[in-house]
Amino acid sequence: MPKKLSAKDLEAFKNALTRARAAISGDMSQLQEEALGTGHSPAGETNPGDTSDGYYQEFNLELLQRDEQTLGEIIEALDRIENGSFGTCENCQKAILKERLKAVPHARYCIECQRKLEREGF
Numbered sequence: 001m002p003k004k005l006s007a008k009d010l011e012a013f014k015n016a017l018t019r020a021r022a023a024i025s026g027d028m029s030q031l032q033e034e035a036l037g038t039g040h041s042p043a044g045e046t047n048p049g050d051t052s053d054g055y056y057q058e059f060n061l062e063l064l065q066r067d068e069q070t071l072g073e074i075i076e077a078l079d080r081i082e083n084g085s086f087g088t089c090e091n092c093q094k095a096i097l098k099e100r101l102k103a104v105p106h107a108r109y110c111i112e113c114q115r116k117l118e119r120e121g122f
C-alpha cells in the first residue's frame with residue numbers, strides 16, 4: 001500500500017496550489033499578503049541542503065503554464081484536497097507519488113498513467 005498523504009502534506013500542497021492559483025489568476029496582491037501574513041517559517045536563511053520544510057515555499061511558480069487549463073486543474077486539485085481524493089490517480093486509483101506531486105501539485109494521474117495517456121495522444 002502506498003503511503004497516504006499526511007494532513008501536513010495536504011496542507012503544504014493546499015498552500016502551494018493556492019499560491020499557484022493566485023499567481024495564474026494574476027492576483028499578486030493576495031500572493032504578497034500571504035507572504036507577509038504567514039510568518040511561521042523563518043525568512044531569509046535557508047539551508048539549500050534542507051528541503052524538508054522549505055521545499056513547498058520554493059514551489060516554482062515560474063514553471064507553471066499560466067493558462068486557463070492549468071488554472072482549472074489547480075482549482076480541481078484544491079477541490080480534491082477538500083473532498084479527500086487528492087493524490088489519487090484518476091485513471092488507476094493508485095496513490096500518486098509524493099515526489100511527483102511536489103513537482104506537479106495539480107497532477108491528476110500517476111506518472112505511469114500520464115505517460116500512457118501521452119503515448120496515446122491524450
Ligand SMILES: [Zn+2]
Nearest residue numbers: 089092110113
Ligand atoms: Zn495511474
